[in-house]
Amino acid sequence: xxxxxxxxxxxxxxxxxxxxxxxxxxxxxxxxxxxxxxxxxxxxxxxxxxxxxxxxxxxxxxxxxxxxxxxxxxxxxxxxxxxxxxxxxxxxxxxxxxxxxxxxxxxxxxxxxxxxxxxxxxxxxxxxxxxxxxxxxxxxxxxxxxxxxxxxxxxxxxxxxxxxxxxxxxxxxxxxxxxxxxxxxxxxxxxxxxxxxxxxxxxxxxxxxxxxxxxxxxxxxxxxxxxxxxxxxxxxxxxxxxxxxxxxxxxxxxxxxxxxxxxxxxxxxxxxxxxxxxxxxxxxxxxxxxxxxxxxxxxxxxxxxxxxxxxxxxxxxxxxxxxxxxxxxxxxxxxxxxxxxxxxxxxxxxxxxxxxxxxxxxxxxxxxxxxxxxxxxxxxxxxxxxxxxxxxxxxxxxxxxxxxxxxxxxxxxxxxxxxxxxxxxxxxxxxxxxxxxxxxxxxxxxxxxxxxxxxxxxxxxxxxxxxxxxxxxxxxxxxxxxxx
Amino acid sequence: xxxxxxxxxxxxxxxxxxxxxxxxxxxxxxxxxxxxxxxxxxxxxxxxxxxxxxxxxxxxxxxxxxxxxxxxxxxxxxxxxxxxxxxxxxxxxxxxxxxxxxxxxxxxxxxxxxxxxxxxxxxxxxxxxxxxxxxxxxxxxxxxxxxxxxxxxxxxxxxxxxxxxxxxxxxxxxxxxxxxxxxxxxxxxxxxxxxxxxxxxxxxxxxxxxxxxxxxxxxxxxxxxxxxxxxxxxxxxxxxxxxxxxxxxxxxxxxxxxxxxxxxxxxxxxxxxxxxxxxxxxxxxxxxxxxxxxxxxxxxxxxxxxxxxxxxxxxxxxxxxxxxxxxxxxxxx
Numbered sequence: 001x002x003x004x005x006x007x008x009x010x011x012x013x014x015x016x017x018x019x020x021x022x023x024x025x026x027x028x029x030x031x032x033x034x035x036x037x038x039x040x041x042x043x044x045x046x047x048x049x050x051x052x053x054x055x056x057x058x059x060x061x062x063x064x065x066x067x068x069x070x071x072x073x074x075x076x077x078x079x080x081x082x083x084x085x086x087x088x089x090x091x092x093x094x095x096x097x098x099x100x101x102x103x104x105x106x107x108x109x110x111x112x113x114x115x116x117x118x119x120x121x122x123x124x125x126x127x128x129x130x131x132x133x134x135x136x137x138x139x140x141x142x143x144x145x146x147x148x149x150x151x152x153x154x155x156x157x158x159x160x161x162x163x164x165x166x167x168x169x170x171x172x173x174x175x176x177x178x179x180x181x182x183x184x185x186x187x188x189x190x191x192x193x194x195x196x197x198x199x200x201x202x203x204x205x206x207x208x209x210x211x212x213x214x215x216x217x218x219x220x221x222x223x224x225x226x227x228x229x230x231x232x233x234x235x236x237x238x239x240x241x242x243x244x245x246x247x248x249x250x251x252x253x254x255x256x257x258x259x260x261x262x263x264x265x266x267x268x269x270x271x272x273x274x275x276x277x278x279x280x281x282x283x284x285x286x287x288x289x290x291x292x293x294x295x296x297x298x299x300x301x302x303x304x305x306x307x308x309x310x311x312x313x314x315x316x317x318x319x320x321x322x323x324x325x326x327x328x329x330x331x332x333x334x335x336x337x338x339x340x341x342x343x344x345x346x347x348x349x350x351x352x353x354x355x356x357x358x359x360x361x362x363x364x365x366x367x368x369x370x371x372x373x374x375x376x377x378x379x380x381x382x383x384x385x386x387x388x389x390x391x392x393x394x395x396x397x398x399x400x401x402x403x404x405x406x407x408x409x410x411x412x413x414x415x416x417x418x419x420x421x422x423x424x425x426x427x428x429x430x431x432x433x434x435x436x437x438x439x440x441x442x443x444x445x446x447x448x449x450x451x452x453x454x455x456x457x458x459x460x461x462x463x464x465x466x467x468x469x470x471x472x473x474x475x476x477x478x479x480x481x482x483x484x
Numbered sequence: 485x486x487x488x489x490x491x492x493x494x495x496x497x498x499x500x501x502x503x504x505x506x507x508x509x510x511x512x513x514x515x516x517x518x519x520x521x522x523x524x525x526x527x528x529x530x531x532x533x534x535x536x537x538x539x540x541x542x543x544x545x546x547x548x549x550x551x552x553x554x555x556x557x558x559x560x561x562x563x564x565x566x567x568x569x570x571x572x573x574x575x576x577x578x579x580x581x582x583x584x585x586x587x588x589x590x591x592x593x594x595x596x597x598x599x600x601x602x603x604x605x606x607x608x609x610x611x612x613x614x615x616x617x618x619x620x621x622x623x624x625x626x627x628x629x630x631x632x633x634x635x636x637x638x639x640x641x642x643x644x645x646x647x648x649x650x651x652x653x654x655x656x657x658x659x660x661x662x663x664x665x666x667x668x669x670x671x672x673x674x675x676x677x678x679x680x681x682x683x684x685x686x687x688x689x690x691x692x693x694x695x696x697x698x699x700x701x702x703x704x705x706x707x708x709x710x711x712x713x714x715x716x717x718x719x720x721x722x723x724x725x726x727x728x729x730x731x732x733x734x735x736x737x738x739x740x741x742x743x744x745x746x747x748x749x750x751x752x753x754x755x756x757x758x759x760x761x762x763x764x765x766x767x768x769x770x771x772x773x774x775x776x777x778x779x780x781x782x783x784x785x786x787x788x789x790x791x792x793x794x795x796x797x798x799x800x801x802x803x804x805x806x807x808x809x810x811x812x813x814x815x816x817x
Contacts, residue, residue: 178668179704179705179706181705264701264702264705265705374502375502376502376503376505376506380506406701407701409701410705411695411696411701411702411703411704411705412704412705456574457699458699458700458701459698459699459700459701460699482698482703483577483698483699484578484698
């Protein structure tokens with residue numbers, strides 16, 4: 001057995017030490033067959049998110065084609081692990097799932113193994129944004145309350161004022177060179193409550209009036225989101241600037257699809273907390289060999305039974321009812337109506353976990369890749385940056401979104417993205433970066449190191465600046481500058 | 485040159501294969517030798533020639549596949565320009581180049597590359613050079629302190645090179661000046677410099693002016709109105725302008741400012757991977773024909789195909805040729 005200690009929070013050092021000694025004693029007391037111990041890697045991890053898709057102890061098997069390889073991996077989440085139950089959980093995790101002695105591992109699968117980005121969890125994520133008002137009514141709080149600090153960094157007045165100042169400077173420079181277009185397009189993708197757009201427009205109008213430049217009436221502020229409830233709410237928030245605003249259904253994965261008429265015309269594009277909410281795949285490197293991660297959603301049988309009983313659903317119908325929830329929405333899934341349906345949705349979401357398995361691949365090109373990325377770039381990225389043992393996200397959705405957004409940029413325009421970025425590949429080895437649950441949605445750190453490479457290939461230098469406006473913020477601002 | 489009406493041609497560069505990008509970068513990392521890279525370039529250029537021929541293009545180039553970018557190919561050859569060979573990691577980046585004294589006269593040895601092209605095709609050929617205005621925007625000046633004076637000196641040196649190209653058999657030479665569009669205020673002296681560059685050069689001279697194609701995206705926005713009337717003084721035979729991506733609105737300028745230039749009509753958008761149909765190309769040409777007679781129109785992409793995948797570039801050139809054939813037929817050809 002090889003033990004990897006990937007991350008230990010200082011205040012959990014004693015726990016980590018306890019876990020290690022438990023594992024050592026387990027290895028010595030022959031409860032686990034030596035053929036398993038010889039092929040076992042154990043990873044002690046710290047899962048960033050309090051609510052996520054993992055158990056305290058999870059087993060990951062490894063496949064090459066149809067063959068199940070002998071080596072296996074156990075992940076221990078130090079956030080969830082309890083010394084008193086750890087030993088038994090560890091033994092259970094290594095037991096054959098069909099072993100009746102292992103009742104704790106029995107579960108109801110909601111889907112077959114699939115790539116992470118295709119997993120059912122992303123349909124739950126869509127469900128959240130499409131039925132946000134129902135969720136919020138049930139939780140009694142707006143979705144922003146779930147964010148660290150209880151509010152979106154996007155709406156920080158000082159950050160907005162600085163963004164406006166930079167933008168005004170750009171416009172002035174364009175005007176000085178007689179290159180200011182008659183219509184000044186600004187795009188925000190993922191509009192949240194619309195508060196940032198309103199703050200930005202308020203501030204811009206003020207600056208413009210103070211400086212007498214008369215740019216404000218030429219602004220065309222486009223608010224794009226795929227959630228109609230969100231757009232409706234934003235429309236109300238920016239009502240003071242209605243004559244300048246357009247509210248558009250935009251697929252964050254491919255903004256160009258609905259906005260191609262603005263190719264090379266948009267001077268500023270801004271996104272906050274969008275990339276971390278887009279589907280991703282993950283790559284695992286073990287002893288220099290590559291694997292991609294497949295997952296399948298499940299709910300432990302005990303939890304499913306409890307949920308079924310609470311909502312008057314036969315346990316045998318549990319998986320089918322979850323499918324129906326995703327198909328027809330929470331209003332129609334339960335015979336007693338929307339309130340009960342939403343409660344079912346929230347309870348199921350809490351209970352959902354992901355089983356993982358690693359699929360062996362020869363090269364990165366055999367993995368499910370983000371669309372639009374040159375394969376040579378990915379080969380270089382993996383060849384140069386990946387250490388012998390690491391696990392990182394491909395941030396497939398973020399990369400696709402980035403590539404499908406930059407063609408909208410005016411030659412002097414720029415893209416700014418506020419999000420949680422891993423800017424150096426090495427940083428992945430220090431912490432597990434998701435996916436986690438953020439209220440009813442999904443959150444993932446974003447592979448900024450890869451985005452920087454993708455940006456360079458597309459003619460943009462990609463920079464990351466820490467979000468300095470809120471102490472303790474983990475957010476960074478990605479911004480692009482044109483490569484000369 | 486025995487060319488059909490509406491001759492088809494290219495702006496210069498052809499699709500840069502991903503493997504060649506990587507090999508060029510390997511060269512900078514000193515993992516392959518200069519001789520290896522030269523041999524690789526020879527193979528790549530032959531393939532680019534073949535693709536253009538098979539696509540049916542009438543006047544072809546070497547695809548400019550030996551060049552890192554439109555600046556460094558010249559900056560590293562220009563006498564008196566110092567390039568920091570350690571200043572780039574990726575082949576396509578620009579060297580940090582600087583001029584610290586008067587540019588002396590010396591050969592740039594461009595004709596070697598022209599001769600290679602001519603040796604491997606029976607088609608009409610074109611050789612493209614970056615113009616002095618664009619070069620001075622990328623080479624740091626620590627001597628002249630005057631962009632026009634610096635550009636004039638570059639023109640003086642490069643004029644000899646163009647004459648050498650003509651002696652080697654070049655009949656069509658294209659001057660690339662995309663930086664005009666980024667610095668429209670320079671157009672008056674920019675044209676004077678071009679005239680100095682082509683003085684006494686006995687070849688058909690095309691002046692290509694686009695809005696930039698760095699990394700396959702435009703570097704500037706605007707319209708071609710800034711060119712007029714200054715451009716009317718340019719002693720060139722042909723203007724090559726981009727109309728596919730930007731639409732044909734600026735064609736009106738050729739009515740507003742009567743002139744004798746041939747017009748290279750950009751009919752293929754090189755900034756999208758979407759391949760035009762022949763009908764779309766034909767429609768773009770019909771629009772151009774409303775402003776310029778067929779005898780003075782050449783058909784080409786908006787700019788070089790450098791950033792397009794090979795299969796896309798090839799398909800676009802084929803569509804361009806097929807679209808041109810539609811119009812030739814309509815004209816009774």
